[in-house]
Amino acid sequence: MSAHPMPASDAAGQPAIVRLAGVVKSYGSHNAIDHVDLEIRPRELFTLLGPSGSGKSTILRAIAGLTGIDGGTLTIEGRDVRDVPTHQRNIGMVFQSLALFPHMSVFDNIAFPLRMRREPQGGIGRRVAQALDIVRLPNIAKRLREEMQLEIVRLHREIDVTIINVTHDQVEAMILSDRVGVMNDGKLMQVGSGETLYRRPASRFVADFLGRANVIDGVLTGGPDGPAVVTPGGARIAVTPERTVAEGRAATAILRAEDIGMATAPASPASLAGEVALRLFEGETVYYEVTAPGIDRPVRLASRTGEIPVGAKVWLTWPRDKVWAVEAGHG
Amino acid sequence: MNGPVIRLSVALVILLVAVPLAIVLLASVSGGERLTFPPESLSLNPYRALIGNGEIRAALGRSLIVGFQVVVLSLIAGVPAAIALVRFRFRFRFPLGLFMILGVATPLIASAFAFLALFTWMGSLGSLWPISVGITVVNLPFLMFSVASSLFSLDPRLEEAAATLGAEKVQTFLFVTLPGIMPGILSGTLMVFVLGISEFVISLLLYTINIQTLPIAMFASLRGPPPPEVAAAAGLYVLAAVLVVVTLTSLKSTEQFFYRND
Numbered sequence: 270m271s272a273h274p275m276p277a278s279d280a281a282g283q284p285a286i287v288r289l290a291g292v293v294k295s296y297g298s299h300n301a302i303d304h305v306d307l308e309i310r311p312r313e314l315f316t317l318l319g320p321s322g323s324g325k326s327t328i329l330r331a332i333a334g335l336t337g338i339d340g341g342t343l344t345i346e347g348r349d350v351r352d353v354p355t356h357q358r359n360i361g362m363v364f365q366s367l368a369l370f371p372h373m374s375v376f377d378n379i380a381f382p383l384r385m386r387r388e389p390q391g392g393i394g395r396r397v398a399q400a401l402d403i404v405r406l407p408n409i410a411k412r413l414r415e416e417m418q419l420e421i422v423r424l425h426r427e428i429d430v431t432i433i434n435v436t437h438d439q440v441e442a443m444i445l446s447d448r449v450g451v452m453n454d455g456k457l458m459q460v461g462s463g464e465t466l467y468r469r470p471a472s473r474f475v476a477d478f479l480g481r482a483n484v485i486d487g488v489l490t491g492g493p494d495g496p497a498v499v500t501p502g503g504a505r506i507a508v509t510p511e512r513t514v515a516e517g518r519a520a521t522a523i524l525r526a527e528d529i530g531m532a533t534a535p536a537s538p539a540s541l542a543g544e545v546a547l548r549l550f551e552g553e554t555v556y557y558e559v560t561a562p563g564i565d566r567p568v569r570l571a572s573r574t575g576e577i578p579v580g581a582k583v584w585l586t587w588p589r590d591k592v593w594a595v596e597a598g599h600g
Numbered sequence: 601m602n603g604p605v606i607r608l609s610v611a612l613v614i615l616l617v618a619v620p621l622a623i624v625l626l627a628s629v630s631g632g633e634r635l636t637f638p639p640e641s642l643s644l645n646p647y648r649a650l651i652g653n654g655e656i657r658a659a660l661g662r663s664l665i666v667g668f669q670v671v672v673l674s675l676i677a678g679v680p681a682a683i684a685l686v687r688f689r690f691r692f693r694f695p696l697g698l699f700m701i702l703g704v705a706t707p708l709i710a711s712a713f714a715f716l717a718l719f720t721w722m723g724s725l726g727s728l729w730p731i732s733v734g735i736t737v738v739n740l741p742f743l744m745f746s747v748a749s750s751l752f753s754l755d756p757r758l759e760e761a762a763a764t765l766g767a768e769k770v771q772t773f774l775f776v777t778l779p780g781i782m783p784g785i786l787s788g789t790l791m792v793f794v795l796g797i798s799e800f801v802i803s804l805l806l807y808t809i810n811i812q813t814l815p816i817a818m819f820a821s822l823r824g825p826p827p828p829e830v831a832a833a834a835g836l837y838v839l840a841a842v843l844v845v846v847t848l849t850s851l852k853s854t855e856q857f858f859y860r861n862d
Contacts, residue, residue: 382765
């Protein structure tokens with residue numbers, strides 16, 4: 270072991286079970302994985318989230334050894350796996366297409382990895398039976414997809430394994446995962462719990478990708494009423510006093526649709542005046558778009574009551590500590 | 601354009617395909633001592649004559665041997681070649697693929713001449729295997745196409761999944777790839793077998809008098825008035841062809857059943 274560098278520890282103090290350092294995978298001039306540093310902790314359910322083509326599947330394939338890497342190092346349990354073939358990496362991978370063996374029975378499909386790893390015949394039968402027991406949950410066919418996701422979380426806690434999941438579905442990512450890594454264009458934009466990514470995005474991209482957010486560009490300005498992002502058109506968006514961007518710098522305010530309150534009278538001097546341009550009934554909430562002077566794109570918001578009609582003059586308010594600001598042009 | 605015109609042309613095609621088959625089958629069950637068409641009566645005499653004629657019977661045996669040799673050679677050469685051409689990315693992959701199918705595109709008489717020159721130079725004429733080698737080379741693409749089409753419909757992620765489940769390359773091939781392309785291998789095998797037992801041009805140039813295959817023996821006996829056993833041999837060929845077509849059709853549906861794409 271002394272020949273190997275000690276596995277690096279992450280913020281939680283546990284050694285990483287999978288570690289990527291400066292990993293690059295390029296196809297021609299395009300980097301499918303662009304200098305990614307990532308540490309997966311033992312027994313966590315980690316999700317790589319990103320739009321299609323962002324490189325999340327390529328990272329998973331690189332970890333599995335199905336795709337080679339062109340630069341950086343990839344270690345599993347402290348061992349550099351550059352020259353370790355897939356079948357010796359002691360992993361399992363579930364494909365989106367499921368990739369079940371069509372010429373084999375259910376039993377043989379489940380028994381396949383046990384046979385490949387030369388488990389004794391008697392043990393295989395018992396373990397396949399256990400696997401089938403898990404499947405025989407009450408009314409499995411009727412279960413909704415969401416409930417199945419919760420089932421995965423429950424199973425993950427029981428079976429004590431590290432899971433790396435790949436999805437473009439942000440709700441799935443937040444529900445399932447201990448931590449989420451957001452990918453865009455081969456780069457790992459941010460890693461954190463779903464809640465952190467949602468509440469404290471490090472970039473405009475992350476804010477835009479998770480949930481329904483209004484991203485409003487301007488300059489961060491101080492003042493007696495607290496910091497605000499002031500748009501080129503002169504609209505003031507009050508943001509959190511937590512300092513993430515220096516005063517006078519170009520900044521993007523991230524205003525979540527569900528954090529905005531709307532009234533037909535100004536609630537405070539800080540209220541943003543506007544006019545209802547669109548009203549869509551969505552069931553639980555009513556989706557509104559409000560045009561406001563000084564903001565080029567309509568402000569999107571979700572209202573529980575939804576009694577205000579299109580064309581009404583409205584005032585928008587929000588708790589300022591819920592509005593995050595990031596440096597503009599940062600992703 | 602639709603309606604009667606299409607119906608007429610379909611009827612014409614069916615007729616054109618059916619007539620030779622009908623003539624052969626009918627002639628193979630004709631009564632009488634000599635072959636006449638249409639037959640005056642029906643009997644299994646031609647088949648009895650075939651069994652009774654030692655020369656034709658021996659030729660049938662040789663053709664079957666050639667058929668089996670062609671199958672073995674085609675499998676050894678064709679299956680790995682098809683897998684390599686479909687699954688691997690290497691230099692000259694495309695020209696190599698074209699080169700492999702050149703055998704089927706070259707006029708048979710030209711290939712046959714080339715084999716005659718080669719095997720004469722090697723001093724190998726007089727055995728059956730040079731005939732089998734020649735037939736294999738010109739018909740190999742049929743097996744390769746068949747295996748390749750099976751491979752195309754086999755999800756490459758199945759092989760990757762096997763690797764992630766701990767299967768080595770050999771195990772992945774034996775337990776995942778091979779069963780997956782088995783329908784293609786079976787149908788390709790049947791095709792090259794039938795082509796092998798009925799091949800004429802290459803056999804004609806490479807045979808010597810004591811290793812006549814069935815098509816050559818039939819051709820030789822047609823110099824005089826056609827004996828009934830030739831009609832029986834032709835009937836056997838038609839029956840073999842029908843058997844193969846029926847098998848291939850059922851294989852195709854098996855394949856679709858196992859490997860339908862979601």
